[in-house]
Amino acid sequence: MQEVRDARRHYVWLPGDAWLGGGTYLFSEPQPHIRRLIDLSRTGWEPLRITADDSLEIAATCTIAQLSRFPKPARWAAAPLFEQCCRAFLASWKIWNMATFGGNLCNSLPAGPMISLAAALDGTCLLRDQAGSMRTVRVADFVVGAGRNVLQRGELLRSVTLPARVLAGRTAFRQASLYGLGRSGALVIGALDPVDGSLTITVSASTVRPVRVWFPPSPNAAAVREAVDQAVAPDEWFDDIHGLPAWRRHMTLRYAEEIRRELAAPAGCAPASCAHPDSAPTEEAGR
Amino acid sequence: MSYAIRVNEQDFDAEPRPGQCLRTYLRERGWFGVKKGCDAGDCGACTVQVDGEPVHSCLYPAVRAEGRSVTTVEGLAKDGELHPMQQRFLDAQGFQCGFCTAGFLMTASALDAEQLTDLPRSLKGNLCRCTGYRAIEDSIRGVKHAEEPCAGQAVGRSPGAPAGPLVVTGTARYTFDLEVEGLLNMKLLRSPHPHARILSIDTSAALRVPGVHAVFTHHDAPDKLYSSARHEHPTEDPDDTRVLDDVVRFVGQRVAAVVADSEGAAEEGCRRIVVEYEELPYVVDPELAMLPGAPVIHPKGPESRIFRAENNVCGEVHGELGSVEQGFAEADVVYEETFRTQRVQHASLETHGCVVYFEENEESGEERIVVRSSTQVPFLTRRALCDLYDLPPERVRVVAGRVGGGFGGKQEMLTEDIAVLAALKLHRPVKLEFTRPEQFYGATTRHPFTVTVKVGATRDGILTALKFRVVANTGAYGNHGPAVMFHSVGESMGVYRAPHKKVNAYSVYTNAVPAGAFRGYGLGQVTFAVESAMDELARRLGIDPLVLREKNVIGPGEHMEGPAGEEEDLHIASYGLDQCLQVVRDALADDRSAELAPEGWLVGQGFAMSAIATGPPGGHFADATVKLMEDGTYDIAVGTAEFGNGTTTVHQQITAGALGTTVDRIAVRQSDTDVVGHDTGAFGSAGTVVAGKAVMKAANALAEQILSFTAEYARTQRSLVRLLADAVECDGRTVSLKEVFEAAHSKGVLLAADGHWGGTPRSVAFNSQWFRLAVDPDTGEIRILRSVHGADAGRVMNPLQCRGQVEGGVAQALGATLFEQVLVDGRGEVTTAAFRRYRLPAYADIPRTEVHFSRTSDAIGPLGAKSMSESPFNPVPPAFANALRDATGIRFTEAPFLRDKVWQALADHRARGASDAA
Numbered sequence A: 001m002q003e004v005r006d007a008r009r010h011y012v013w014l015p016g017d018a019w020l021g022g023g024t025y026l027f028s029e030p031q032p033h034i035r036r037l038i039d040l041s042r043t044g045w046e047p048l049r050i051t052a053d054d055s056l057e058i059a060a061t062c063t064i065a066q067l068s069r070f071p072k073p074a075r076w077a078a079a080p081l082f083e084q085c086c087r088a089f090l091a092s093w094k095i096w097n098m099a100t101f102g103g104n105l106c107n108s109l110p111a112g113p114m115i116s117l118a119a120a121l122d123g124t125c126l127l128r129d130q131a132g133s134m135r136t137v138r139v140a141d142f143v144v145g146a147g148r149n150v151l152q153r154g155e156l157l158r159s160v161t162l163p164a165r166v167l168a169g170r171t172a173f174r175q176a177s178l179y180g181l182g183r184s185g186a187l188v189i190g191a192l193d194p195v196d197g198s199l200t201i202t203v204s205a206s207t208v209r210p211v212r213v214w215f216p217p218s219p220n221a222a223a224v225r226e227a228v229d230q231a232v233a234p235d236e237w238f239d240d241i242h243g244l245p246a247w248r249r250h251m252t253l254r255y256a257e258e259i260r261r262e263l264a265a266p267a268g269c270a271p272a273s274c275a276h277p278d279s280a281p282t283e284e285a286g287r
Numbered sequence B: 001m002s003y004a005i006r007v008n009e010q011d012f013d014a015e016p017r018p019g020q021c022l023r024t025y026l027r028e029r030g031w032f033g034v035k036k037g038c039d040a041g042d043c044g045a046c047t048v049q050v051d052g053e054p055v056h057s058c059l060y061p062a063v064r065a066e067g068r069s070v071t072t073v074e075g076l077a078k079d080g081e082l083h084p085m086q087q088r089f090l091d092a093q094g095f096q097c098g099f100c101t102a103g104f105l106m107t108a109s110a111l112d113a114e115q116l117t118d119l120p121r122s123l124k125g126n127l128c129r130c131t132g133y134r135a136i137e138d139s140i141r142g143v144k145h146a147e148e149p150c151a152g153q154a155v156g157r158s159p160g161a162p163a164g165p166l167v168v169t170g171t172a173r174y175t176f177d178l179e180v181e182g183l184l185n186m187k188l189l190r191s192p193h194p195h196a197r198i199l200s201i202d203t204s205a206a207l208r209v210p211g212v213h214a215v216f217t218h219h220d221a222p223d224k225l226y227s228s229a230r231h232e233h234p235t236e237d238p239d240d241t242r243v244l245d246d247v248v249r250f251v252g253q254r255v256a257a258v259v260a261d262s263e264g265a266a267e268e269g270c271r272r273i274v275v276e277y278e279e280l281p282y283v284v285d286p287e288l289a290m291l292p293g294a295p296v297i298h299p300k301g302p303e304s305r306i307f308r309a310e311n312n313v314c315g316e317v318h319g320e321l322g323s324v325e326q327g328f329a330e331a332d333v334v335y336e337e338t339f340r341t342q343r344v345q346h347a348s349l350e351t352h353g354c355v356v357y358f359e360e361n362e363e364s365g366e367e368r369i370v371v372r373s374s375t376q377v378p379f380l381t382r383r384a385l386c387d388l389y390d391l392p393p394e395r396v397r398v399v400a401g402r403v404g405g406g407f408g409g410k411q412e413m414l415t416e417d418i419a420v421l422a423a424l425k426l427h428r429p430v431k432l433e434f435t436r437p438e439q440f441y442g443a444t445t446r447h448p449f450t451v452t453v454k455v456g457a458t459r460d461g462i463l464t465a466l467k468f469r470v471v472a473n474t475g476a477y478g479n480h481g482p483a484v485m486f487h488s489v490g491e492s493m494g495v496y497r498a499p500h501k502k503v504n505a506y507s508v509y510t511n512a513v514p515a516g517a518f519r520g521y522g523l524g525q526v527t528f529a530v531e532s533a534m535d536e537l538a539r540r541l542g543i544d545p546l547v548l549r550e551k552n553v554i555g556p557g558e559h560m561e562g563p564a565g566e567e568e569d570l571h572i573a574s575y576g577l578d579q580c581l582q583v584v585r586d587a588l589a590d591d592r593s594a595e596l597a598p599e600g601w602l603v604g605q606g607f608a609m610s611a612i613a614t615g616p617p618g619g620h621f622a623d624a625t626v627k628l629m630e631d632g633t634y635d636i637a638v639g640t641a642e643f644g645n646g647t648t649t650v651h652q653q654i655t656a657g658a659l660g661t662t663v664d665r666i667a668v669r670q671s672d673t674d675v676v677g678h679d680t681g682a683f684g685s686a687g688t689v690v691a692g693k694a695v696m697k698a699a700n701a702l703a704e705q706i707l708s709f710t711a712e713y714a715r716t717q718r719s720l721v722r723l724l725a726d727a728v729e730c731d732g733r734t735v736s737l738k739e740v741f742e743a744a745h746s747k748g749v750l751l752a753a754d755g756h757w758g759g760t761p762r763s764v765a766f767n768s769q770w771f772r773l774a775v776d777p778d779t780g781e782i783r784i785l786r787s788v789h790g791a792d793a794g795r796v797m798n799p800l801q802c803r804g805q806v807e808g809g810v811a812q813a814l815g816a817t818l819f820e821q822v823l824v825d826g827r828g829e830v831t832t833a834a835f836r837r838y839r840l841p842a843y844a845d846i847p848r849t850e851v852h853f854s855r856t857s858d859a860i861g862p863l864g865a866k867s868m869s870e871s872p873f874n875p876v877p878p879a880f881a882n883a884l885r886d887a888t889g890i891r892f893t894e895a896p897f898l899r900d901k902v903w904q905a906l907a908d909h910r911a912r913g914a915s916d917a918a
Helices: A064-069 A079-086 A093-097 A101-107 A113-120 A221-231 A245-264 B022-028 B084-091 B101-108 B134-140 B164-169 B263-272 B324-330 B378-389 B416-426 B436-441 B481-488 B523-541 B545-552 B577-590 B647-659 B686-713 B737-746 B799-818 B876-888 B899-917
Strands: A003-006 A017-020 A036-039 A048-050 A056-059 A124-128 A134-138 A143-145 A156-162 A171-177 A184-192 A199-204 A211-215 B005-007 B010-012 B047-050 B053-056 B069-071 B184-190 B196-202 B212-216 B254-260 B274-279 B313-321 B333-340 B353-360 B367-373 B396-399 B430-433 B449-457 B463-475 B500-509 B602-613 B622-628 B634-638 B666-670 B721-723 B727-730 B733-736 B752-757 B764-775 B782-792 B850-853
Touching (some): A056 A101, A064 A079, A064 A093, A064 A101, A079 A113, A113 A184, A113 A199, A184 A245, A199 A221, A199 A245, A211 A221, A245 B899, B022 B047, B047 B101, B084 B101, B084 B134, B101 B164, B134 B799, B212 B263, B212 B416, B254 B416, B313 B481, B324 B449, B324 B500, B333 B523, B353 B416, B367 B378, B367 B416, B378 B396, B378 B416, B416 B430, B523 B545, B523 B602, B545 B602, B577 B764, B602 B876, B622 B737, B634 B686, B647 B666, B686 B721, B686 B752, B727 B737, B764 B876, B799 B850
Parallel strands (some): A003 A036, A017 A036, B463 B500, B782 B850
Antiparallel strands (some): A056 A156, A124 A134, A124 A156, A184 A199, A199 A211, B005 B010, B047 B069, B184 B254, B196 B274, B333 B449, B353 B367, B353 B430, B622 B634, B622 B752, B721 B727, B727 B733, B764 B782
């Protein structure tokens, strides 16, 4: 490591350069290949902004703590999902003070809960290349594999925009881990379209990339099970020390069904009383 | 750009280096309360507050603290008043080694009211390896436990650890908490191959790195073989290790050492070394390693004391008592199963390492080398260093500061040998501090075992025969290999009466990270197998497993018999096993915890028991000196190390009891080769029963000296003289201890007494553990509904501390039961070298355990005490497996019991049941 540069100035991108967000990944492991850090912390980007059409624009440099604290308007039925996803981090809440939303996306790990959040709410990434030109890509297409994304050399994630329509819809959240309050082995989110009543189920953590499956209103159990199972290729069930692929698939399909039931029930009805008796989140503390 | 940062109300302006994190920036400014546990944001030991917000300083870019105000644990107390949270951690003794305490304090003191209601989540990201978290919860909740016993009344009460005030203020000095002028840093280049011969090493590019002073390779290492394991008798371990070898035998073995001004330069130097290897065939499975034709890992002669080097058998034991064949023929039910235990890391929060420097020997005026090390065995390390480098003992001083956890991992010389090599060659102070990943692939693990148990019994539940086949994987080196194997088949078999017993046990070399000493020393692995087998046998006999134990365990006065031979100095000098079993019976009788199980979950209960000798065989030596000081206080000198085991507290208590005083009037100097003649070390659960006994003898002798001297001095009848807290009462008149000291001093009398204990004979301690569990059959999740532990520690010296030892042992065992595993790939390379891949129990994972002590008093241990530090671990995994069997109908034979594996087993079991039904 030779130097840290301020990202507000433009430099020619060199081999060994890396964008520095919160640093919580970059500083957690030796990075012998990195020579320069281009520090995004002084960019002054507004962390969170509600746009004129009631969408939410989240800067890449927005910290998890800022996202968690941001007052979400009551009209957003999806509001509880933000805190649920923040809490899905393996890391301590203290890390929230440093870790950034963009860093989690760009790390592109299957268990990245900001990927789950942004993919489930049909977010769109705004990317900027070295020449300064911008392009957009949907979050679900941004991450293409475990630790892999579509960023080109020197390209930057500037922000993610979550559309107003999805924010206005109800969501349901389920997370499984091998451990209490542990790293996600499966994280499944359902989002109900407030206009047409269609359901989108987003599978993450159990798969190498986020997988979105769309259903017309009120799908039945068999349809959800079959569609989710078919949407994930057999080799896309993630295989690492945080869960056997078969268990991840099982938990995913179970949660997809719980979510289908929860969102099929009228709004305001507590999931425990309306849905399957086992459907309370299973990641409660063991003590 | 000028840099400014305020730390604990002091201003600093040194510019951080590019890429420097706040943790190292703060430590370089002398704020040693900020600890390195993992440098990856996982453990929380480095937590500080930046503008009042707690952050993990190891991940916090120092440059971003520009203009901010940082508070470390040293800044928590204001105007000499402890912060309320610091006081609470003293009141409830919410620490053992204390290495994690600063992080807990900086986190807990920043929690708001809502966060305090959700401690499992709020304490996520703060790991404690010692306590099992109950003491931490009590601290945060303001429960007061610590006592201040009256003069002479300390034994059996619960005074706090003497280092407590230092621990909670961040001023306790651990291994690396000192500044040494001109200190150089060492980093190690490690092998990428599981087995290879080094053909050449080119260090020229490394030496050109700015700041690099030297590179050491096998050409620089002494041509001597030794073992990294430290025992009183070095012949217990094979001599198979070189400081740097020309053959590497596991991925991660050290190949070369670079010494430089900074760690960064040393790391860069390591990357520039060019090594040419000739790759050799390797073997990672111990069964395959024993087969003819397997690669021979240590082709060495008999002088190495390897049992069968040509078969990779590092050590073995075979024996039969009676005839198991006959025994099994006489049995109505025979059960046989093979059990496996995984690699587990000690995960002490302070990593291995040492700081080597030079000082003048005050006595001789000659220069000597000082090794300040994170070790459980300072005296044995000095012995090994003297042997290795042909140095007389007076030229080497080994000292341990406060050690941040051990668990057996530091009964090993893993850094001192090479750091001393460099310091001697360069004549410069050198530091070698392991990273957290190095702890996983460059230190040691618990031995993975494969244990086949065969047990036979008659219809009425009397054992007829017991047979073990044990294969312990010692990895690439034999450090502790034979000794762990011997111990593993000792008490585990000896605690059961059976007319016919047989053992075949092997300690086997493989091309993987070496295993070493770990809490329980092999016993836990075999206990897992035996206690699982006994539970299964009881089921097949249709007998209550408690009754089966009661019918077959040895009783008071009986000897522990095993086919490996009876250990002559082992006596059951107090017997609390019956009480440990009664604890289980009582728990079952009053238990209502099954009602806590969620609907649809499977519920089960189970228990296990274990026995352990109260010290290692073959002698364990301790010297102690207690003396009266000029100011009328006392001073204990003792060799054993303090790493959270609490022996310092116990030594104070024993001395306070003998001298009729209070613990605050007694200072302890310890774990320094300068302070006493010898001490074998803080292992084998010896801190109370061996070092404590030496201290007791010294304190008793000193009491006698003081009484006799004062009687004469005050012209009082000896029988009318007695010790008070700070004086001697002579027939109604009091003479202060200060006066006694002065009177003695003026007569040339030194009031100081020595004590010595050789660690033999030894007694036996017992434990039992009971669980009720609930299992979600559709997810594999397991909840512990209730946890109860019975411990026979003889007379309990300090109930609060001893409870902490038990809770910590149970928690560490639960980690190994539920999720901990050091995984290696097909080349023996560790793939779990971080806490985010190697899951340690967090606050949320560990339930409260009810701890019940037996009412016994031992005839051998000091004041009736027995050891209680390794053993609480041992019954936990089998008790859990037995409860899981009860809940699910499945006998799990291999820990850890992760949710995915449990779910898979239940799914397979259901499928089999369905197909059987069809």
